[in-house]
Amino acid sequence: MFLWEVMAYMTCSMTDRFSMIAFCTLVVIFSSLAQVVFAQDACDKITTSSQGERCSVSSKSAADLQLNISYQQLMVRLEGGNRTDPVVAAGYMAKVKESQRAWIKLRDTDCLLDAFEAEPGSSAYVTAVNNCVASMSRDRSAFLDNIASDNGSGSVIGRGSCPSSDFAQFLPAFSANAESQKRLTALAVKILVLKRTSDPGRFEPQITAETGSSLAFPLMAAMEGKTEGVEIETVDDTHMNVVDKRAGNSNIKIFNFAKKSCWSLVGIEDWSISEKELVAPGRPGMSRAENFCYQRAEGLGGLGALEQYRLTKELYEASLENYVCAAESGDPRASLSAASLSLSQMAPQLETSKLEALFKAAATTLPDGALSLSMFYCTGNSTDYDGPCQHPEQAEKELIRAVSMGSTNALNSLASSFESGDLGTKDMSRALACYQLSAGKGDQAGINNVKRLESQGTESIKASHCI
Structure with a gap:
């Protein structure tokens, strides 16, 4: 399913001075995945038991993810901190694995006990179990994070002095060269990358833990003082994020730093879609690069539609940039997606001439493209x-052309324009003919409008031809 499908819907109101614009609104329909999660966070404004259950599911998933990260980071710390004695490292790691398995069994048993008074399978029961699991998992994560924490808090001690406890002064020293970055990177580093899912065109963040020494240094270009394209975020007194947009919205990286005895790099979030995650070109008429642009547009736009990541705005902007890249091929679908996103208010608006060219390209073969071009001729780049x-x-x-291409939405729009005369042609017999064609296709708007005309005493009108 494509990220954007441009449709028109009707809310007939013949009292409006310009009925076509009044009842034909250009809307953007997201994929089924985006529709499910586009609403506010699951834990906002809980007023019903079903909302509480959804919140508990979300909390449990987040806690499970963090627990998995904490566990992986601990194993990396143990392996990296005992390199001189691999036997000790192996024994320590085996004991942690055994402990974790036993703890999971205890957690799951305790949480069933916690929900014992609720009816099994009920919303209250599911919510109680999930909330219990989430709470215990968060506590376990904190416990694991404190095991051998000196091994993973950074490799600063013993390998050089701390540049500065002031992050503003630390960052230039860290980024100066590959050696300084390697020295000031934790042994256990959280890595986030975007991976393709089984759902075509969809990507999701995957988080793992790696040893700092396995990373390819340098990790970032040097920066001194305030650097264009770089944003510094304060999480709390001991955690800072560096958002690096210097490579563009399609290649944003976020570097996570934590402070113990000194600041150190503890996480890297790569919000680009690697070429190895893209499938072989599959859209005729596009070059390899344009195909990859299209896939990135779909993937990054899909992530933006979730509205659950701090880079939502940048993901939408990257999606538009990649759709425009793909539309250079003249592909109607890419052109329609680019134009629609430009008018969605979720990404920057393109220049009017560019927008018109995109709609014209979309209108060559797509009924929705012709319908959208018709709307553009009325409303412009607004x-x-x-x-x-x-x-x-x-x-x-363009409305007539959209109808000839099979658009039921265009049928209703054209019928309304004939009824009102807002587009120059006022002809009730043609309006009725278009509504009847729409109704014959089972369209509810067409059915309602035929009934409306009949209720107004217009039986004497003889339907002629629609187009």
Whole structure:
């Protein structure tokens, strides 16, 4: 399923001065995945038991993820901190694994006991179990994080002095060269990368833990003082994030730093989609690079639609940039997606001439493309236009073309324009014919409008031809 499907829907209101614009609104329909999670966070405004259950599921998943990360980071710390005695490291790691398995059994048993008074399978029961698991998992994560913490808090001690306890002064020293970055990177580093899922066109973040020494240094380009394209975020007194946008919105990296005896790099979030995660080009007429742009546009836009990551704005912007890249091929679908996203208010608006060119490319083969071009001729490059159609003749021409290409939505729009005369042609017999065609396709808007005309005493009108 494509990220953007441009559709028109009807809310007939013949009292509006420009009925076509009043009842034909350009909307963007997200993929089924995005629709599920596009709403606010699952734990916001809980007023029902079902909402509480959804919140508990979300909390449990987040706690499980953090527990897995803490466990992986501990194993990396143990392996890296006992390199001189691999036997000790192996024994320590085996004991941690045994302890973790036993703890998981204890957690799951205790949480069933915690929910004992609720009816098994009920929402209250599921919520109680999930909340218990989430709480115990968070406590376990904190416990694991404190085991051998000196091994993974950074490799500063014993290998050189700390540049500065002031992060503003530390960062330039850290980024200066590969050696300084390696020296000031923790032994256990959280790594986030985007991976392709089984759902075509979809990607999701995957988090693992790696040894700092296994990373390819340098990790970031040097920076001194305030650097364009770099944002510094304060999480708390001992945690800072460096958001590096210097390579563009499609290649953003976030570097996580933590402070103990000194600041050290403890995490890297790579929000780019690697070429190895992309499939072989599959859209005819596109070059390899344009195909990859299209896949990145779909993937990054899908992540933005979730609205659960701090880079939501940048993900949408990257999606638009990649759709525009793919649309250079003239591909109608890529062109329609780029134009739609530009008018969605979730990404920057393109120049009017560029937007028109994209809609024209989309209109070559797509009914929704022709319908969208018709709307563009009326409203222009505006998201809140409320005046008469700017170019009614061109708008009507594209509406008729969209109908001829099989668009039911265009049928309803064309019928309304014939009924009101807002696009220049006022003809009730043609309006009725278009509504009847729409109704014949089972479209509810068409059915409702036929009934409306009948209730207004227009039985004497003889339907003629729609187009």
